[in-house]
Amino acid sequence: xxxxxxxxxFRKSTLRRANEKxxxxxxxxxxxxxxADLVRLTGLSPSSVxxxxxxxxxxxxxxxxxxGETSKAQVGRQPTPLRLRSSARLxxxxxxxxxxxxxxxxxxxxxxxxxxxxxxxxxxxxxxxRMRSTIQSxxxxxxxxxxxxxxxxxxxxxxxxxxRVIAAENLGWFGIDVLGIxxxxxxxxxxxxxxxxxxxxxxxxxxxxxxxxxxNFVFLTAPEGVGTGVLADxxxxxGAAGAGGExxxxxxDPNGPPCVCGNRGCWEQYVSPRALERRYAALSNAASKExxxxxxxxxxxxxxxxxxxxxxxxxxxxxGLGLVNLIVALNPESIVxxxxxxxxxxxxxxxxxxxxxxxxxxxxLSQLMMRPSRHGDDAAVKGAIALVxxxxxxRIHDTPSVEAEHASAAV
Ligand SMILES: [Zn+2]
Numbered sequence: 001x002x003x004x005x006x007x008x009x010f011r012k013s014t015l016r017r018a019n020e021k022x023x024x025x026x027x028x029x030x031x032x033x034x035x036a037d038l039v040r041l042t043g044l045s046p047s048s049v050x051x052x053x054x055x056x057x058x059x060x061x062x063x064x065x066x067x068g069e070t071s072k073a074q075v076g077r078q079p080t081p082l083r084l085r086s087s088a089r090l091x092x093x094x095x096x097x098x099x100x101x102x103x104x105x106x107x108x109x110x111x112x113x114x115x116x117x118x119x120x121x122x123x124x125x126x127x128x129x130r131m132r133s134t135i136q137s138x139x140x141x142x143x144x145x146x147x148x149x150x151x152x153x154x155x156x157x158x159x160x161x162x163x164r165v166i167a168a169e170n171l172g173w174f175g176i177d178v179l180g181i182x183x184x185x186x187x188x189x190x191x192x193x194x195x196x197x198x199x200x201x202x203x204x205x206x207x208x209x210x211x212x213x214x215x216n217f218v219f220l221t222a223p224e225g226v227g228t229g230v231l232a233d234x235x236x237x238x239g240a241a242g243a244g245g246e247x248x249x250x251x252x253d254p255n256g257p258p259c260v261c262g263n264r265g266c267w268e269q270y271v272s273p274r275a276l277e278r279r280y281a282a283l284s285n286a287a288s289k290e291x292x293x294x295x296x297x298x299x300x301x302x303x304x305x306x307x308x309x310x311x312x313x314x315x316x317x318x319x320g321l322g323l324v325n326l327i328v329a330l331n332p333e334s335i336v337x338x339x340x341x342x343x344x345x346x347x348x349x350x351x352x353x354x355x356x357x358x359x360x361x362x363x364x365l366s367q368l369m370m371r372p373s374r375h376g377d378d379a380a381v382k383g384a385i386a387l388v389x390x391x392x393x394x395r396i397h398d399t400p401s402v403e404a405e406h407a408s409a410a411v
Pocket of ligand 1: 248249259260261262263266268
């Protein structure tokens with residue numbers, strides 16, 4: 001009998017935890033719900049909701065909104081709205097790269113609280129050890145129980161199970177045991193994925209309801225090389241070895257410039273920041289040996305520099321050419337642009353659309369929207385935060401398919 005009682009108690013505590021997380025997730029998705037709203041939304045009994053909310057209030061996981069915040073004009077007994085207490089749980093996000101290289105601490109509402117930049121080093125071991133000590137210094141002084149997890153964004157192909165980077169060509173990393181070095185002495189769950197995929201996840205997780213409903217969309221990043229995060233029919237494209245959806249290496253010209261991947265004429269060689277920088281250097285006949293960065297070229301174009309404008313328009317043509325292949329292959333509803341492409345969007349949008357319209361069947365474009373990311377330089381870290389949160393909240397119940405699917409990236 002005792003084992004039956006134990007099994008019953010186990011089921012009861014599992015159910016209790018599941019109901020508690022169901023309530024938490026509902027509050028996350030719909031801030032300012034009242035207890036009555038929660039009863040309707042979750043299907044739990046009013047007494048269960050009251051019991052759970054009282055416990056969450058005691059544990060300071062949620063808080064009641066001051067009635068004055070919602071409606072100063074209303075008097076009398078109004079339902080008390082609830083929201084997550086933002087500082088109750090924390091997330092660490094790590095962005096690995098030569099240019100964007102940092103660790104951030106965020107709350108579980110996704111707001112970044114602290115940022116530490118980590119200088120790049122050619123030795124992966126030295127660099128990753130620096131990264132690990134930066135993570136440690138950021139979480140020092142915080143109760144480890146409040147830290148949900150560490151999310152990691154890497155611009156390359158990763159082996160999620162072994163924790164190794166298979167190939168990050170732009171970093172010069174092949175077969176590097178990234179998680180093996182980072183995880184030492186850090187008793188916090190790690191989650192990681194390809195940077196472009198995480199940028200796409202950030203759009204879905206932190207997006208408006210319309211963005212959350214997207215089933216076919218592409219995020220185009222250009223931090224150093226070019227990456228694409230592809231959501232196809234509601235799932236992130238990964239492929240057999242995790243290298244699926246890497247449109248940066250589709251070939252535009254077999255006789256084109258050599259690419260870091262070993263091929264020639266990849267899309268990346270025409271639209272990466274370096275490609276724009278090379279184009280600008282050639283057009284401006286710059287005497288200086290110092291590279292004008294992609295971001296600076298965007299600024300120069302805005303201030304009327306004709307070479308900068310021309311370099312951007314020529315680059316935008318190649319962006320459009322590559323997108324034609326991508327649109328025909330995937331028929332996306334939305335394409336979102338990051339990095340310098342987002343910053344230059346109003347200067348390049350028209351050229352990109354013109355190339356796409358000239359070369360793509362109209363039925364592929366009937367639902368297509370293109371726009372810059374709302375997250376700016378934070379897209380990758382926001383995605384790493386979203387990855388940790390999606391695991392935490394989708395272990396709860398039926399969160400949207402994208403979030404649940406991504407939860408499997410935990411290691
Ligand atoms: Zn390539």
